[in-house]
Amino acid sequence: MPSTPGQVPSSVVVVGAGLAGAQTSAALRQHGFEGHLTVLGAEGLPPYDRPPLSKELLKRTEPVWLADDLGIDLPALVDDLRLADPATRLEADREQVVVRTASGDDVMADAVVLACGSAPLRPAGWDAAMTLHTAGDAERLRAAAVPGTRIVVVGAGWIGAEVAGVAAGAGAQVTVVEAGPVPLERQLGRHVGGLLAPWYDAAGVTLVTDVAVEKVLPGPAGDTPGGGSVVLADGRVLEADLVLAAVGARPASGWLAGSLPLESNGGLRVNRAGRLTGLHSPTDPAGRLHLDALRRVWAVGDIATREHPVFGPVPGGHWSAALHDPEVTVRALLGLDERAAEPEHVRERLGLAPITSHAPYVFSQQLGHDLALFGVPSPFDEVVLRGTPTASGGWAALYLENALDRHPRRTPEGHRVATVRAVLLVDSPREVGQVRKLMNRGVPLTVDLERALDPTVKLKDAVFRP
Ligand SMILES: Cc1cc2nc3c(=O)[nH]c(=O)nc-3n(C[C@H](O)[C@H](O)[C@H](O)COP(=O)(O)OP(=O)(O)OC[C@H]3O[C@@H](n4cnc5c(N)ncnc54)[C@H](O)[C@@H]3O)c2cc1C
Numbered sequence: 001m002p003s004t005p006g007q008v009p010s011s012v013v014v015v016g017a018g019l020a021g022a023q024t025s026a027a028l029r030q031h032g033f034e035g036h037l038t039v040l041g042a043e044g045l046p047p048y049d050r051p052p053l054s055k056e057l058l059k060r061t062e063p064v065w066l067a068d069d070l071g072i073d074l075p076a077l078v079d080d081l082r083l084a085d086p087a088t089r090l091e092a093d094r095e096q097v098v099v100r101t102a103s104g105d106d107v108m109a110d111a112v113v114l115a116c117g118s119a120p121l122r123p124a125g126w127d128a129a130m131t132l133h134t135a136g137d138a139e140r141l142r143a144a145a146v147p148g149t150r151i152v153v154v155g156a157g158w159i160g161a162e163v164a165g166v167a168a169g170a171g172a173q174v175t176v177v178e179a180g181p182v183p184l185e186r187q188l189g190r191h192v193g194g195l196l197a198p199w200y201d202a203a204g205v206t207l208v209t210d211v212a213v214e215k216v217l218p219g220p221a222g223d224t225p226g227g228g229s230v231v232l233a234d235g236r237v238l239e240a241d242l243v244l245a246a247v248g249a250r251p252a253s254g255w256l257a258g259s260l261p262l263e264s265n266g267g268l269r270v271n272r273a274g275r276l277t278g279l280h281s282p283t284d285p286a287g288r289l290h291l292d293a294l295r296r297v298w299a300v301g302d303i304a305t306r307e308h309p310v311f312g313p314v315p316g317g318h319w320s321a322a323l324h325d326p327e328v329t330v331r332a333l334l335g336l337d338e339r340a341a342e343p344e345h346v347r348e349r350l351g352l353a354p355i356t357s358h359a360p361y362v363f364s365q366q367l368g369h370d371l372a373l374f375g376v377p378s379p380f381d382e383v384v385l386r387g388t389p390t391a392s393g394g395w396a397a398l399y400l401e402n403a404l405d406r407h408p409r410r411t412p413e414g415h416r417v418a419t420v421r422a423v424l425l426v427d428s429p430r431e432v433g434q435v436r437k438l439m440n441r442g443v444p445l446t447v448d449l450e451r452a453l454d455p456t457v458k459l460k461d462a463v464f465r466p
Pocket of ligand 1: 017255
């Protein structure tokens with residue numbers, strides 16, 4: 001018997017057997033869901049952790065299984081576990097959801113949790129280039145990244161920088177080609193990206209910036225798979241035994257087009273609890289789902305653009321979101337948290353307990369440095385540094401909301417008060433815990449800027465409390 005919206009579902013299908021899918025399954029059982037649980041995967045492998053694929057590319061020959069790392073025993077939790085039967089189609093209506101699988105089965109359930117992550121981008125015609133997203137990709141890359149190999153990495157983003165550093169450390173000749181003027185410009189802005197550029201040379205990696213890759217031609221027959229010629233827009237040609245396209249990822253939502261409203265980046269817009277909102281881009285023909293159908297569809301992890309009380313809609317791509325958000329989503333799906341999507345001030349007024357919201361968080365180990373980014377930098381932010389990048393110790397960049405305020409706020413001592421949208425910590429492992437706490441409070445972080453920029457003052461002691 002299908003549940004009516006608002007009732008606890010008696011069957012759930014989870015699409016995706018990665019971190020978010022595994023966490024969703026574990027949370028469902030942990031919170032007492034006794035109904036029928038189906039999990040559909042695409043890789044034919046039990047869930048594993050992706051960040052070590054680049055950071056520990058050469059150190060680990062086996063994936064970090066989530067069964068070992070988080071203790072998630074999927075076969076014990078799931079009634080119908082299909083690790084190699086991906087979903088190909090979804091129909092959600094007022095009565096139920098139906099998920100068609102690659103093997104041709106229709107899985108019917110009261111609710112679906114979409115946890116199908118993202119897929120790496122590979123520009124058209126770049127067939128000769130590899131990408132790094134799965135354990136299989138890592139295995140191929142590991143086999144090819146031997147001393148003396150010529151590797152061209154396209155893209156100085158998170159994954160490109162991590163692989164370049166690891167491969168150069170192992171004796172490969174690595175060149176990174178970046179279309180922007182500095183590494184990580186899109187993620188960290190031009191000023192901070194420029195401070196990271198010298199790391200490449202110091203790690204023995206050649207960095208070529210400000211030039212786009214026009215095409216990647218396959219190498220001569222018999223060459224290493226993944227090898228080829230990288231043709232740059234200025235006419236230069238870089239010969240490589242291995243080309244890695246590290247130019248970003250996109251939600252793995254192609255199979256949902258026409259069934260659910262998709263954002264222009266391919267993501268699914270969900271509310272704070274992870275339930276589909278039904279908002280869609282103007283060009284999307286879907287998005288006319290009945291509210292009772294929308295209520296059956298939830299999304300977590302990389303595929304979701306999730307509403308955050310401080311940062312607004314946050315696109316996926318954060319490991320920490322895939323780790324933490326399923327808990328909130330499952331509690332809402334099971335009706336354990338009433339009105340879970342409401343902002344905290346409304347919940348407080350209604351006498352409801354607060355719901356923890358985690359700030360977006362990315363960590364990276366690249367070219368001999370540790371990075372931790374909390375929050376969402378915007379190109380409009382004012383960037384200020386705490387500490388000196390040239391010194392051997394750590395430093396941080398604070399991204400301040402550029403409010404164009406004609407009457408900027410001041411502390412009683414006359415110091416400027418600023419709202420911090422993001423904090424990047426570089427080689428500062430001891431600060432990670434306190435910054436995480438500050439950014440996870442679910443309210444904007446305002447600081448006495450003079451104190452915040454003094455590295456001898458703890459950031460928590462620079463918080464401005466009017
Ligand atoms: C090499 C690498 C390094 C990374 N390093 C970091 C890092 O340092 N810090 C950080 O914050 N993030 C990092 N990330 C990103 C992080 O791993 C992701 O944010 C996280 O894995 C998201 O989890 P997920 O479960 O949403 O998606 P995924 O981990 O992508 O899992 C989704 C699963 O769903 C499957 N699937 C897709 N389509 C279907 C379908 N139609 N039917 C069934 N199954 C389907 C996929 O095959 C996949 O197994 C890294 C990613 C990579 C690839």
